Amino acid sequence: MNDASHATPDASSLLRDRGSADSGRVGMAELFFDLVFVFAVTQLSHTLLAHPDPGGALRVGLLLAGVWWVWIYTSWVTNWLDPERLPVRLCLFALMLAGLAMSASLPRAFADRGWIFALAYVAMQVGRTLFFLWAVRHEHVDRRRNFQRILVWLTLSGALWLAGGFGAPEARLAWWATALAVEIVSPAIYFWVPGLGRSTLEDWDVDGGHLSERCGLFVIIALGESLLVTGATFAEAATWQGETIAGFLSAFIGSVVMWWLYFHRGADEGHDRIAHTATPGRYARASYTYLHLPIVAGIIVNAVADDIVVAGHGHAGPAQVAIVLGGPALYLSGVAAFKWVSNVRALPPLSHLIGLALFAGLAVPSVQGGLSLLAMHGGTTLILLVVSVWEEAAHGRR
Numbered sequence: 567m568n569d570a571s572h573a574t575p576d577a578s579s580l581l582r583d584r585g586s587a588d589s590g591r592v593g594m595a596e597l598f599f600d601l602v603f604v605f606a607v608t609q610l611s612h613t614l615l616a617h618p619d620p621g622g623a624l625r626v627g628l629l630l631a632g633v634w635w636v637w638i639y640t641s642w643v644t645n646w647l648d649p650e651r652l653p654v655r656l657c658l659f660a661l662m663l664a665g666l667a668m669s670a671s672l673p674r675a676f677a678d679r680g681w682i683f684a685l686a687y688v689a690m691q692v693g694r695t696l697f698f699l700w701a702v703r704h705e706h707v708d709r710r711r712n713f714q715r716i717l718v719w720l721t722l723s724g725a726l727w728l729a730g731g732f733g734a735p736e737a738r739l740a741w742w743a744t745a746l747a748v749e750i751v752s753p754a755i756y757f758w759v760p761g762l763g764r765s766t767l768e769d770w771d772v773d774g775g776h777l778s779e780r781c782g783l784f785v786i787i788a789l790g791e792s793l794l795v796t797g798a799t800f801a802e803a804a805t806w807q808g809e810t811i812a813g814f815l816s817a818f819i820g821s822v823v824m825w826w827l828y829f830h831r832g833a834d835e836g837h838d839r840i841a842h843t844a845t846p847g848r849y850a851r852a853s854y855t856y857l858h859l860p861i862v863a864g865i866i867v868n869a870v871a872d873d874i875v876v877a878g879h880g881h882a883g884p885a886q887v888a889i890v891l892g893g894p895a896l897y898l899s900g901v902a903a904f905k906w907v908s909n910v911r912a913l914p915p916l917s918h919l920i921g922l923a924l925f926a927g928l929a930v931p932s933v934q935g936g937l938s939l940l941a942m943h944g945g946t947t948l949i950l951l952v953v954s955v956w957e958e959a960a961h962g963r964r
Contacts, residue, residue, distance in 0.1 A: 578704075579704070579705070580647050580648060580651050580653060580654055580701040580702070581646055581647060581648060581701075581702070581705065582645075582646060582647065582648045582773070583648070584773065590773040590774075590775040590776035590779075591776070592776065592779050592780060592783065593649040593650055595649040595650070595654075595655045595658050596641075596644055596649055596658070596780070597783070598658075598662070599640070599658045599661065599662055599665075600637075600783060600784070600787060601662075602662050602665035602666055602669060603633065603637055603665070603669075603784070603787055604787050604790065604791065605666070605669045605670075606633045606665070606668070606669040606672065607633075607787055607788055607791045607862075607866060608791055608794070609669050609670075609672040609673055610626055610629060610630050610633070610672060610866055611791055611795065611866050611869045611870050611873075612673065613625075613626050613629075613672060613673045614626045614866070614867065614870050614889075615870045615873055615874070616673070618870070618874075618885040618886060618889055619885050620885070623885075623888075624739070625675075625676050625739065627863065628739070628742055628743060628746060629672055629675055629683075630859075630862070630863055630866065631746055631750075631859060632687060632742070632746060633668075633669075633672075634858075634859050634862060635691075635746070635749055635750075636665070636668070636687065636690050636691060637784060638781075638854070638855050638858075639691065639694065640658075640661060640690075640694060641777060641780040641781070642772065642777070642850075642855075643694060643698050644658070644780075645772045645773055645776050645777055645780075646698075646702075646709075646772075647698065647701055653697075653701065654701070657694065657697045660693070661690050661693075661694060664686045664689045664690045664693070665686070665690065667682060667685075667686040668682075668683055668686035668687055668690070670682075671683040671686065676735060676738055676739070677735060680730065680731040680732075680735065680738055681731040681732050682731075683731060684727045684728050684730060684731025684732070685728070685731065687724075687727055688724035688727050688728055691720045691723070691724060691749075692717070692720050692721060692724050695713055695716055695717045695720055696717065698713050699713050699714065699717065708766075708768075708769055709769065711762060711763075711765070711769075712757070712765045712769040712770075714759075714762060715757035715758070715759045715762050715763075715764070715765055716752075716757050718757075718759045718762070719748065719749070719752040719757055719759070720749070722748055723745045723746075723748040723749045723752075724745075726741055726742070726744050726745035726748065727741070727742060727745045729741050730742045730745065750856075753851055753855060754851075767845045767847045767848050768847075769847070770846070770847025770848075770850065770851070771846070771847065772840075772846050772847055772850045773846075774837070774840030774841040774843070774846045774849070774850065775837060775840075775841055777840065777850050777854050778833070778836055778837040778840055778841075778854070779837075781854045781858050782828075782829065782833050784858070784862060785828055785829075785833075785858070785861060785862065785865070788862045788865035788866055788869075789821055789824060789825055789865055791865075791866070791869055792817075792821050792824075792865055792866075792868060792869035792872060793818075793821055795869045795870075795872055795873045796814060796817040796818060796821065796869075796872045796873075796876055799872070799873050799876040799877050800814045800876050803876070803877070803878070809878050809940055810876065810878050812940060812944070813872075813875040813876040813877075813878060813940055813943065814876050816875065816940070816943050816944045816947045817872035817875065817876055817943070819947050819951070820868065820872070820894070820943075820946065820947040820950060821868075821872075823947065823950040823951050823954050824865060824868070824894075824897060824950065826954050827898070827901050827950065827953065827954055827957070828861065828901055830954075830958075831905070831957060831961065832901055832904055832905050832908065835905060835908040835909060836853060836854075836904060836905075836908045838908075839853075839907075839908045839909070840853070840854075849907070852907055853904055853907045853908065857900060857903050857904045857907065858900070858904070859900070860896050860897070860899055860900030860903070861897060861900035861901055861904065862900075863896055863897075863900075864893050864894065864895070864896035864897025864898070864899070864900055865893070865897055866893075867889055867892055867893030867896060868893030868894055868897060869893075870889050870893070871889045871890040871893050871894075871943060871946075872943075874886055874889065874890065874939060875890065875939050875940055875943040878940075882932075882935065882937075882938060882939050882942075884933070886939060887929075887932050887933060887939075887942065890932075890939055890942045890943050890946065891925060891928065891929055891932060891942060891946060893946075894925065894946040894947075894949070894950055895922060895925040895946075898918055898921050898922055898925070898950065898953065899922060901918065902914040902915060902918035902919065902922070905918070915957060915960075916956075916960075917953045917956035917957045917960060918953055918957070920953070920956070921949050921950065921952065921953035924949045924952070925946070925949060928942065928945045928946070928949070
């Protein structure tokens with residue numbers, strides 16, 4: 567490891583003190599910051615519900631990836647900087663304000679509020695990076711170089727975000743997809759910049775426990791949105807008849823099983839893996855920065871499916887079938903990949919692979935119109951339950 571990873575911050579430093587027992591503790595300021603993303607997740611699920619078609623799914627998927635990227639970058643920064651220090655806390659509050667503007671613009675980001683989304687997004691990404699460079703101006707040069715490279719990449723992507731936000735709405739998807747691709751690719755190539763070189767895994771000396779807990783909290787945010795949708799839709803139902811109650815129970819059990827699949831085994835295994843690996847930066851990039859996105863996306867899509875089924879008025883068209891089946895399948899794929907990397911297995915868990923095969927099998931009668939949306943939803947919940955029981959039995963045998 568380089569000198570930056572072993573340095574003990576002095577009283578004026580804004581870095582976390584890695585030597586203390588609670589150095590990786592998630593602070594109240596970070597939890598307060600996360601409330602903005604509760605709103606963002608709600609906005610995204612409602613936007614997908616209003617536009618349940620391939621175009622709507624593509625746009626919401628792009629916006630979700632952008633929201634996730636803002637959040638995960640901030641989590642990396644607060645992994646190094648101490649949110650208990652006043653300047654860091656004020657930075658988080660400023661990011662919250664921009665995040666509220668970004669979240670409020672989400673439903674009309676591809677219409678008349680694209681410029682608001684782009685400005686808020688770029689302000690968060692670039693502004694946070696500039697603040698970090700100021701915060702570590704007296705720290706080891708390797709830490710500064712790492713974020714100088716990041717600033718170059720985020721400035722490039724920021725220009726693309728702004729071009730899309732202020733440009734013609736019909737070209738916005740292309741501009742923003744390119745911007746997002748720049749941000750997704752850059753960590754994979756270690757933020758290489760001509761003249762500055764590339765970052766190293768030693769530069770990414772993260773506290774694994776902190777990042778693991780932060781990502782688990784975002785999963786809780788997404789699951790909480792799913793429960794809110796279920797409860798609100800059930801409360802607004804004109805009558806609580808058989809199909810409405812069945813949909814409500816299926817949605818609730820599905821959310822519980824999703825929680826179980828991630829937190830009962832996956833979260834602890836992931837925490838142990840990143841806490842004991844010699845290169846936590848590599849694992850943080852793969853398992854938490856990249857692989858948690860499909861997990862969160864699956865929960866959000868499933869929340870839309872819960873709303874459709876509990877409301878009881880969704881037509882079993884291709885888009886609705888894709889949402890009801892796609893949400894749980896996307897979630898299970900992400901959890902399977904996360905557990906695969908966590909355990910360094912030759913293959914993802916067999917129970918999860920069989921579950922994905924069962925989803926594919928359920929898709930056949932669903933697409934052919936042989937199943938109602940309620941039956942499809944009940945089938946996905948049953949599949950997730952089978953996977954959960956199978957995994958638990960396999961752990962018990964070992």
